[in-house]
Amino acid sequence: MQFDKPATTNPIDQLKVVGKPIHRIDGELKTTGRAMYAYEWHDPKLRYAYGYPVGSAIAKGQVTSIESAAAKKAPGVLGVVTALDVGDLQKGKLNTAKLFGGSEIQHYHQAIAVVVAETFEQARSAAALIRVDYAPEKGAFDLKAEMANAETPDPSTEPDSSAGNFQAAFAAAPVTLEAEYATPDQSHAMMEPHASIAAWDGDEVTVWTSSQMIDWWRSDFAITLGMDKEKVHLMSPFIGGGFGGKLFLRVDAVLAAFAAKAVGRPVKVTLPRPLIPNNTTHRPATIQRIRIGAERDGKITAIAHESWSGDLPGGGPETAVMQTRLLYAGENRMTAMKLATLDLPEGNAMRAPGEAPGLMALEIAVDEMAEKLGMDPIEFRIKNDTQVDPENPERPFSHRDLIGCLKLGAAKFGWDKRTRPATRREGNWMIGVGVAAAFRNNLVMPSGARVRLDQEGIVTVETDMTDIGTGSYTIIAQTAAEMMGVGVDKVAVQLGDSRFPVSAGSGGQFGANSATSGVYAACVKLRDAVASKLGFNSADVVFENGEVRSGNRAVALAEAAGHEGLVGEDMIEWGDLTKTHQQSTFGGHFVEVGVDIATGETRIRRMLAVCAAGRILNPITARSQVIGAMTMGAGGALLEELAVDTRRGFFVNHDLAGYEVPVHADIPHQEVVFMDETDPYSSPMKAKGVGELGLCGVSAAIANAIYNATGVRVRHYPITLDKLIGDLPDVA
Amino acid sequence: MRAFTYERASTVEAAATAAAQNPDAKFIAGGTNLLDLMKLEIEKPSHLIDVNGISLGSIEKTQDGGLRIGALVRNTDLAADETVRRDYALLSRALVAGASGQLRNKATTAGNLLQRTRCPYFYDPNQPCNKRQPGSGCSAIGGVTRQLGVVGVSDACIATHPSDMAVAMRALDAMVETVKPDGAKRAIPIADFHRLPGDTPHIETALERGEFITGVTLPAPVGGKQIYRKVRDRASYAFALVSVAAVIQPDGSGNVAVGGVAHKPWRVEAAETELPKGARAMASALLADARPTEQNKFKIRLTERTIGAVLSEARG
Ligand SMILES: Cc1cc2nc3c(=O)[nH]c(=O)nc-3n(C[C@H](O)[C@H](O)[C@H](O)COP(=O)(O)OP(=O)(O)OC[C@H]3O[C@@H](n4cnc5c(N)ncnc54)[C@H](O)[C@@H]3O)c2cc1C
Numbered sequence A: 001m002q003f004d005k006p007a008t009t010n011p012i013d014q015l016k017v018v019g020k021p022i023h024r025i026d027g028e029l030k031t032t033g034r035a036m037y038a039y040e041w042h043d044p045k046l047r048y049a050y051g052y053p054v055g056s057a058i059a060k061g062q063v064t065s066i067e068s069a070a071a072k073k074a075p076g077v078l079g080v081v082t083a084l085d086v087g088d089l090q091k092g093k094l095n096t097a098k099l100f101g102g103s104e105i106q107h108y109h110q111a112i113a114v115v116v117a118e119t120f121e122q123a124r125s126a127a128a129l130i131r132v133d134y135a136p137e138k139g140a141f142d143l144k145a146e147m148a149n150a151e152t153p154d155p156s157t158e159p160d161s162s163a164g165n166f167q168a169a170f171a172a173a174p175v176t177l178e179a180e181y182a183t184p185d186q187s188h189a190m191m192e193p194h195a196s197i198a199a200w201d202g203d204e205v206t207v208w209t210s211s212q213m214i215d216w217w218r219s220d221f222a223i224t225l226g227m228d229k230e231k232v233h234l235m236s237p238f239i240g241g242g243f244g245g246k247l248f249l250r251v252d253a254v255l256a257a258f259a260a261k262a263v264g265r266p267v268k269v270t271l272p273r274p275l276i277p278n279n280t281t282h283r284p285a286t287i288q289r290i291r292i293g294a295e296r297d298g299k300i301t302a303i304a305h306e307s308w309s310g311d312l313p314g315g316g317p318e319t320a321v322m323q324t325r326l327l328y329a330g331e332n333r334m335t336a337m338k339l340a341t342l343d344l345p346e347g348n349a350m351r352a353p354g355e356a357p358g359l360m361a362l363e364i365a366v367d368e369m370a371e372k373l374g375m376d377p378i379e380f381r382i383k384n385d386t387q388v389d390p391e392n393p394e395r396p397f398s399h400r401d402l403i404g405c406l407k408l409g410a411a412k413f414g415w416d417k418r419t420r421p422a423t424r425r426e427g428n429w430m431i432g433v434g435v436a437a438a439f440r441n442n443l444v445m446p447s448g449a450r451v452r453l454d455q456e457g458i459v460t461v462e463t464d465m466t467d468i469g470t471g472s473y474t475i476i477a478q479t480a481a482e483m484m485g486v487g488v489d490k491v492a493v494q495l496g497d498s499r500f501p502v503s504a505g506s507g508g509q510f511g512a513n514s515a516t517s518g519v520y521a522a523c524v525k526l527r528d529a530v531a532s533k534l535g536f537n538s539a540d541v542v543f544e545n546g547e548v549r550s551g552n553r554a555v556a557l558a559e560a561a562g563h564e565g566l567v568g569e570d571m572i573e574w575g576d577l578t579k580t581h582q583q584s585t586f587g588g589h590f591v592e593v594g595v596d597i598a599t600g601e602t603r604i605r606r607m608l609a610v611c612a613a614g615r616i617l618n619p620i621t622a623r624s625q626v627i628g629a630m631t632m633g634a635g636g637a638l639l640e641e642l643a644v645d646t647r648r649g650f651f652v653n654h655d656l657a658g659y660e661v662p663v664h665a666d667i668p669h670q671e672v673v674f675m676d677e678t679d680p681y682s683s684p685m686k687a688k689g690v691g692e693l694g695l696c697g698v699s700a701a702i703a704n705a706i707y708n709a710t711g712v713r714v715r716h717y718p719i720t721l722d723k724l725i726g727d728l729p730d731v732a
Numbered sequence B: 001m002r003a004f005t006y007e008r009a010s011t012v013e014a015a016a017t018a019a020a021q022n023p024d025a026k027f028i029a030g031g032t033n034l035l036d037l038m039k040l041e042i043e044k045p046s047h048l049i050d051v052n053g054i055s056l057g058s059i060e061k062t063q064d065g066g067l068r069i070g071a072l073v074r075n076t077d078l079a080a081d082e083t084v085r086r087d088y089a090l091l092s093r094a095l096v097a098g099a100s101g102q103l104r105n106k107a108t109t110a111g112n113l114l115q116r117t118r119c120p121y122f123y124d125p126n127q128p129c130n131k132r133q134p135g136s137g138c139s140a141i142g143g144v145t146r147q148l149g150v151v152g153v154s155d156a157c158i159a160t161h162p163s164d165m166a167v168a169m170r171a172l173d174a175m176v177e178t179v180k181p182d183g184a185k186r187a188i189p190i191a192d193f194h195r196l197p198g199d200t201p202h203i204e205t206a207l208e209r210g211e212f213i214t215g216v217t218l219p220a221p222v223g224g225k226q227i228y229r230k231v232r233d234r235a236s237y238a239f240a241l242v243s244v245a246a247v248i249q250p251d252g253s254g255n256v257a258v259g260g261v262a263h264k265p266w267r268v269e270a271a272e273t274e275l276p277k278g279a280r281a282m283a284s285a286l287l288a289d290a291r292p293t294e295q296n297k298f299k300i301r302l303t304e305r306t307i308g309a310v311l312s313e314a315r316g
């Protein structure tokens, strides 16, 4: 199905099932431990062996030798496969750093060997016996130091944009702001570590893994192993979080495949937690410069956003300036990205790449500018709202209700009670409130599905879509149920299997809208098949209550399916509506914090998000996405930083004791409100993404609240107490 | 983790004998620190002596009106003990500020005293670390040091001792009671129990090889306002950046020990005479010899301000 015209009325608009607060249909499996995650996959007929990976001890250079004789002799050991044994491998298309093979070390903890044994413990113990000699080389590890050497990245990343004459307008503006902001490297820190099991059958391999994108992995796996993609079967039915860390093929799958081949048995490999931050990808640090010029009435006349980030050769920039191209009006504008070569682990997508760190900076700058203008920061944002792409004013937004979000949020939150900075005290707590706009583009991806109807009247959906904890199973069931006129109890959903039609996968908050649209398309096909089998005229067919009706004829779906059953398969593809119209999601984040006047500890007191993200397919799963994202934003504002050792070239705090993410005690009252809206330009579902929107802007709202509480402006995340304590008032 | 042999000891004597027979052995109590370190091969005992079966799990009054805490009393039970909560509230507060509920259910009094540093380089076997591998160098110095020590540090090591409980015990003048493999008993003042790193950061306590902790005694209750203030980045489940354990008497005198700043709970009795002059005077005497790094010099100011907050809370 080609989606190239705005959606009109369709069966989804009935909203009998879609839009309802239905609990996860896979919830029971998860809460009872029966949802099998990659490492837990168990076939009693198979004798699994265990692989334990070895990571490089240096950040850059060459492996000159790997001594594995002692490991091979250790109890229970079945085999050792080293990077030197397998030699150079072709790298997956979507990987920047090579995962395995050959002597070159590109980053710390790059995988250089896997030890396979009868038990996990034996493999781990033997892995410690591997001795490696290196020829280390000097590397660049310090973004600040490399800023001067940073270059404009590949044009495909659209590094620069401009409209009007920024320089002249900024120079002429009566009120201006110029400031530098910094965001640190961050780790996805998902609950489930990367894990895979590989089992060979002749020259074919089945891999159970933890992947957000089945088809991307399958392709890159085949390239890396040098085999035919058709001979790779990938399974990833349950995923314990990914946040972008499982978008691209990871080394656990590669090691498991080599290990399984070497020992002639299925092999399980998981990345030990301390290996994950340096072995896998991370959100790269940024340094950002923002300049804003405005008239005294608050109208922005000039806005510029530049960002510096680093990556391994062949990598890309963190696209932190993207939202600034679209969020606020202003005739004269420019954005630019610069990329430095760094020999740290690969920088790549983490939840809301670009917008998350970009808004961490931009939305502080907007708060600072409002203060300079003597304006309320919400009024300032409203004053500079735009209904068109400000760089291409002939391109309207498909639907944009940032103002509605901010106004509703302000009313609900009690924004009018905000006081001047550093004026509100409760005991030892300095109290402040902050606001930020949320903004994230609505991406769409082609997505396929197959829907079967059987003689019991059961509708089964098959697609390689993944559920990374987001609720894909549930919203897909709701979509099929709505389309086929049955309840969700009559729908079975099977996901994450490369034998199923290729879907959007989970990432970039495109999953829900794209994948349900694919299911919609397949259901349209199935409806046609039902109608034509019954000789109904599909135009006036109604699917309702497990029946299909036309005029005064009604047939039960089960009966219509008959012995053979019926199948519909299709893929949603996207016309140029995303080009003619800017499709984005919007929101307002409101936060109240307390800052301890003596110690500078910041504790969040309440959070509110108001989101405008098209039709909300399921308010429970959507809310879970947003509160999870707000929690991640709290971590980003206050805690999370991969600390770089700029001499040795690695992230030092590479476990969950050192890389602190929020715990329950950090997260107080959270409230989420969804605007009641639809966006017919976005898809037949009229929905948009919401899973990343919830993160965009949260950290800046917290930063602004800290400023309101203390009068201290911190522009370098995370805002830990050491950055405040020098400026807090004297006590005692 | 290396393969190891394992035995259960049911008496102190049996534990001490087993330790004497196998110089490479380690006692295991709750295992919450030891097992993590064994998985990373930072600890490599060839033999484990499980001491959980020894009856050292009680809390009893001593003859001089103090309290004896068995080595195997779990942190949860110690924090919840009625006498502790009434007479040594500082200890109870320090305990519940540490780790998580699950960990405190397993963690023991002796194990807590002997937990090892959280220096991130200590935890990474690829990195030189004098504490893990004597003579290999200290990779923290000149590197990421935000969490590390500011006072009593050496050129060989700037790590901190991470315990909350021990800081409270230091302020309460606890004694650590032990039995050596030859059966000799001794009581070590907590002030002398943990050592500064000096040139031998791998030697962390006054314990001799195989010496077994039987318990900790506290002197008779001293009253006063007992406050434990733990400062950290996240609200729970994090080690202290700085913690202050204070017993403040109505006349303004008191005992103050500080955690998160040194290789041991940091207390300077002489500095306590400055207490009546206020936090700044007290802190500057307490940290007079501090040698912070660029990344952790905030701990100096933080210590002073936290002591200030504690003193004003004590004044009520
Ligand atoms: C995630 C995490 C967070 C934590 N957070 C905190 C925190 O915030 N604050 C805090 O204070 N602590 C914290 N801890 C540390 C925790 O308090 C310690 O791990 C615990 O107290 C150790 O006690 P255990 O009984 O488990 O010791 P074990 O791990 O069993 O033993 C530790 C050491 O003591 C030795 N030992 C044990 N008993 C004896 C004995 N009777 N005589 C001689 N030697 C003995 C062992 O041989 C070993 O060397 C945390 C730990 C973890 C894992």
Ligand code: SF4
Binding pocket: B117, B119, B120, B121, B122, B128, B129, B130, B131, B132, B137, B138, B139, B140, B141, B148, B156, B157, B158, B159, B201
């Ligand atoms: S500070 Fe101490 S524990 Fe940390 S690396 Fe240096 S020697 Fe090792």
